[in-house]
Structure formats: structure tokens, C-alpha cells
Amino acid sequence: xxxxxxxxxxxxxxxxxxxxIQNFVDAANATIHDLxxxxxxxxxxxxxxxxxxxxxxxxxxxxFSLSKSFTSSAxxxxxxxxxxxxxxxxxxFFPDDLPETVSDNLAAMTVYHLLAMxxxxxxxxxxxxxxxxxxxxxxxxxxxxxxxxxGTHFLYNTGATYMLSAIIQKVTGETLLDYLTPRLxxxxxxxxxxxxxxxxxxxxxxxxLNVTTEDIACFGQMYLQKGVWQGRRxxxxxxxxxxxxxxxxxSAEPNPDWAQGYGYQFWRSRHNGYRGDGAFGQFCLVLPExxxxxxxxxxxxxxxxxxxxxxxxxxxxxxSQPLAEDRSAQARLSETLAALAIPPQSGKATSxxxxxxxxxxxxxxxxxxxxxxxxxxxxxxxxxxxIGTERGEEKIVCGQGQWRKxxxxxxxxGPQPAxxxxxxIDPAAYALRVYYYESPFSITYTCCFDxxxxxxxxxxxxxxxxxxxxxxxxxxxx
Numbered sequence: 001x002x003x004x005x006x007x008x009x010x011x012x013x014x015x016x017x018x019x020x021i022q023n024f025v026d027a028a029n030a031t032i033h034d035l036x037x038x039x040x041x042x043x044x045x046x047x048x049x050x051x052x053x054x055x056x057x058x059x060x061x062x063x064f065s066l067s068k069s070f071t072s073s074a075x076x077x078x079x080x081x082x083x084x085x086x087x088x089x090x091x092x093f094f095p096d097d098l099p100e101t102v103s104d105n106l107a108a109m110t111v112y113h114l115l116a117m118x119x120x121x122x123x124x125x126x127x128x129x130x131x132x133x134x135x136x137x138x139x140x141x142x143x144x145x146x147x148x149x150x151g152t153h154f155l156y157n158t159g160a161t162y163m164l165s166a167i168i169q170k171v172t173g174e175t176l177l178d179y180l181t182p183r184l185x186x187x188x189x190x191x192x193x194x195x196x197x198x199x200x201x202x203x204x205x206x207x208x209l210n211v212t213t214e215d216i217a218c219f220g221q222m223y224l225q226k227g228v229w230q231g232r233r234x235x236x237x238x239x240x241x242x243x244x245x246x247x248x249x250x251s252a253e254p255n256p257d258w259a260q261g262y263g264y265q266f267w268r269s270r271h272n273g274y275r276g277d278g279a280f281g282q283f284c285l286v287l288p289e290x291x292x293x294x295x296x297x298x299x300x301x302x303x304x305x306x307x308x309x310x311x312x313x314x315x316x317x318x319x320s321q322p323l324a325e326d327r328s329a330q331a332r333l334s335e336t337l338a339a340l341a342i343p344p345q346s347g348k349a350t351s352x353x354x355x356x357x358x359x360x361x362x363x364x365x366x367x368x369x370x371x372x373x374x375x376x377x378x379x380x381x382x383x384x385x386x387i388g389t390e391r392g393e394e395k396i397v398c399g400q401g402q403w404r405k406x407x408x409x410x411x412x413x414g415p416q417p418a419x420x421x422x423x424x425i426d427p428a429a430y431a432l433r434v435y436y437y438e439s440p441f442s443i444t445y446t447c448c449f450d451x452x453x454x455x456x457x458x459x460x461x462x463x464x465x466x467x468x469x470x471x472x473x474x475x476x477x478x
Contacts, residue, residue, distance in 0.1 A: 005189045005218055009045035010330055013322050016040075018329035020317030021048045025336055027309050033461070034299050034342045035281070035306075036061065036437070037213040041221055041293040042318065050337035051213070054403040054419035054437045060192060060210040061297040062439040066284060067195070067209035068161045069276030070184070070219070072115060072265035074168050074176055076239040077183050083171040086112040090142075090163060093170045097139040105146035111167065113150040114160040115264040116247040120148040125159030126206070135199030138166050154248045154262060158206035161265060162198070165205030176203040188222060188229055190215040207278070210438070213295050219276075220284040220293035244274040244286070255304045269307070271315060280440035280462045281306055290318040299440030301462050342403075345433040345444070347423020349400050353449060354378045354424070361388075362454040364474035371472060374447070374454060376430070383422050385432060385445075398422030398432045408434050410441065443469075452476040 011018045028035050036055040040048040051057050078084055090109045091098055105120050113119045125144050132140040141159050165176045172179050177195040185193050196208030223244060227235035246261035246268055253259040261268035268274050275285040281298025300306060362374045373388030383398045397404045403419035410416045422432035428449050435442040442461045447454060456472035
């Protein structure tokens with residue numbers, strides 16, 4: 001287990017009623033599915049922390065676009081080292097990747113415009129980067145039309161953050177991850193960060209970073225302290241003020257906490273806060289007026305709902321003076337945080353048809369998932385689902401009424417840490433939920449048996465596209 005980087009404190013000592021945190025957690029459990037972790041830091045001390053099983057304290061978690069705030073920090077470090085300025089034209093870094101005709105708007109685009117998400121594009125460029133046949137994402141970005149004069153039009157554009165990463169690699173000769181390791185990650189005690197890369201070995205920048213919940217909190221605390229961590233200056237105070245201040249007008253955005261202004265890869269929040277955030281509920285929320293940082297990981301579809309609960313339950317409770325001890329409330333909160341869990345798949349342990357189905361191999365019709373066969377074995381405390389694909393057979397062990405940890409393939413990412421639970425939700429239907437607990441994602445497979453036939457309906461809890469996946473249909477193999 002890694003060393004703790006924050007002192008721990010009872011909430012009341014830092015001016016927060018334990019009951020307020022209890023109410024936040026209770027409300028989140030009742031209305032949000034699913035939070036994965038929570039860490040609340042007040043006056044530099046952790047006053048509450050918890051991980052919803054099967055998620056674990058020591059595990060990295062996917063950050064998605066919360067990665068952007070780390071990328072912005074690299075630019076701040078490079079500016080301080082004299083390697084570039086925010087006024088530098090983007091095209092100056094990529095002379096070999098320019099389109100045949102460089103438009104006036106493209107020529108006018110600077111590092112500032114990448115940081116502040118006001119490049120002048122009319123659509124997020126990311127899909128064009130991913131579609132680049134030669135893997136040259138920078139060239140694909142520069143080839144896109146720049147419809148608006150840079151600086152006049154806010155558009156959330158993950159491709160712009162990739163370009164910041166590519167610029168770091170151009171001016172330092174190192175990947176973003178390698179550049180940040182001695183300058184940011186190591187000083188903050190972030191021991192095992194990983195970052196996805198494009199086909200040409202450039203870190204993706206706008207997403208792809210994986211760190212722990214306490215890592216997120218340390219990053220936020222460093223920003224709260226205007227660039228200082230444990231007495232060491234990491235970023236200049238001027239850079240922190242610029243990065244977290246109002247740089248772009250995003251007031252047309254529909255959700256209130258996404259319409260308060262945008263900085264350098266940071267969102268301005270209501271109540272004069274700011275944050276880095278990532279898809280499906282990854283948050284590093286900084287509240288300077290309250291001297292607080294809140295780190296959250298999750299797998300939620302409605303991110304605004306998480307912030308709404310923070311404003312409803314936590315913000316009003318951040319008092320200016322220490323409070324009297326409340327041993328009863330503290331004990332209850334400690335018990336709650338220690339027992340946090342994402343509910344396993346509901347259902348009965350057995351079914352009248354379990355013995356009939358067990359051991360049968362179902363041959364599936366051709367499908368997009370390229371799953372060829374399903375086979376089930378049902379035990380008293382766990383079941384085994386064997387899935388056959390072109391790469392071979394994968395055995396998934398499902399806990400009954402509990403999570404069983406192992407590995408399972410997810411999309412094209414190969415085996416991923418996963419926790420699985422299953423149960424009979426009907427005499428002829430067995431459901432299993434595979435939770436990829438280092439990410440926001442889970443998949444629930446509902447397997448319906450009818451004589452020699454099998455249908456499998458599968459659904460993601462959250463997704464960038466449809467959550468419902470195509471139905472799988474099969475017959476007992478003869």
C-alpha cells in the first residue's frame with residue numbers, strides 16, 4: 001500500500017458535520033449509479049474517503065477528459081522552462097504536416113487557442129484523428145477546416161488537447177508522460193500513471209490517463225495551493241490563475257456547471273470553483289473559497305447530477321470554524337464508508353432448468369461481437385460462463401450475490417480487471433454483470449433459455465454510443 005500523502009482528520013475538526021457527508025453519500029447511493037470513489041479534502045486534510053466495492057483504493061482508474069487538466073499543466077511547465085509560449089502559432093511546430101493550403105484561420109491558431117478550446121473549428125476533430133489511415137493525428141488535425149477566427153468560438157475539442165501533447169513531444173523530445181513524471185507525477189507521489197498513445201507513440205493528451213483517487217486529490221490540492229505541493233513549487237501561481245480562470249465563453253452550454261466559463265483545460269464551476277472532469281463522472285473539483293478539494297470517480301450517465309448533490313449537501317456544510325465532536329455521526333459515517341459497495345447482480349442462486357442448461361454448448365449466429373459459443377456451469381456459490389471467440393475460450397466466474405474478481409475482455413482492449421456477479425432473474429433467464437472496475441463500464445448479459453435456443457441481450461451501463469448491444473442468438477451445438 002502506498003504512503004498516505006494527506007493527514008487524516010475527523011470532519012468536525014475541519015468545520016464539516018459528519019452528518020452532511022453521510023447525507024451526501026446516502027443521496028448518491030439512492031440516486032446515482034454508480035459512484036466508484038470519493039475523497040474530500042478540507043484545509044489540507046482528508047476528512048472522508050471511500051471506494052465502492054469492487055473498486056479499490058490502490059487501483060488506477062480511467063480519467064477520460066480529466067486527463068486534459070494534466071496536459072495543460074505540462075504546457076505550463078514548458079512555458080516556465082522557456083520551451084514555448086502560449087502565443088506560438090500551432091503550425092510552427094508541425095512544418096512537415098501542414099495542408100497544401102494553410103488558411104488564414106489555421107495560421108492564426110496559437111497554443112492559447114488549443115488550451116482554451118477556441119481553435120475555430122465547428123466540430124470536434126477527434127473522429128478525424130482516429131480515422132487517419134497513416135496514424136498521423138497531427139496532420140489530420142491540421143487538415144480540418146477552421147471555420148471561425150480562433151478565439152471567437154468555444155468548442156470542446158479533444159483533438160486540440162492531443163495537439164498540446166504533440167507539441168510537448170516536439171519541444172522536449174519526450175512523451176507527455178515522460179515529461180511530466182519528474183516534474184509533476186513524482187513530486188505529487190503519483191507512482192504508477194499510465195497514458196494511452198496514438199499510433200505514432202504520442203500520448204493522447206485529451207484522454208487516456210489512469211491514476212488513483214488520491215492522485216486526483218493531490219493534483220487538485222496542488223492547484224488549490226496555487227501551484228505548491230508540500231512546500232515545493234510545481235507550477236507558477238500566475239499559470240495556475242490563468243489555467244483555472246475564465247478564458248473562453250461557454251455560456252451556450254445547456255448544463256449550468258458547463259456554462260460558467262472555460263480556462264486552460266479546466267471548467268469553471270458554480271460557486272466560484274473550478275474542476276477537471278472526465279466522461280461518466282471523473283472529477284477533480286477545487287473550491288478555493290472553501291479551501292476544499294473533492295475527488296470522485298464513477299460510472300454515471302448524468303455528470304451534472306453528481307455536482308448537484310455536491311452543491312446541495314456538501315457546499316453548505318463547509319463551515320468556517322471547527323465544530324464540536326459528534327462521535328455518533330462520525331462512527332456512522334466511518335461504518336458507511338467502510339461498507340460502500342456497488343450492488344451485485346440480483347437473482348436467485350438456482351433455477352429448475354439449471355441442471356438441464358448446464359454443460360450445453362450454444363453455437364451463436366454470426367454477430368458483431370464475434371462471439372461464437374456460450375456454455376454455462378452453475379454452482380451453489382458461483383457459476384462459470386465460458387465464452388468462445390476466435391481467440392479461444394474465456395471462462396468468466398460469476399459470484400452469487402457477491403462480486404467475484406478476475407479478468408474479462410472488453411472491446412478491443414484485451415483482458416481487463418473485472419468483477420462479475422450473476423443470478424437467475426427468472427426461471428428461464430440468467431443475468432450476469434461484468435464490472436470493469438478500473439473504468440466506468442459494466443456490461444449486463446441477460447441469457448434467456450427456451451428449449452434448445454439461447455438469446456443473449458447485453459447492455460452497457462454507460463457509453464459514448466448506444467448502451468444496448470445487438471442481440472445474440474444461438475442453438476445447442478449438435
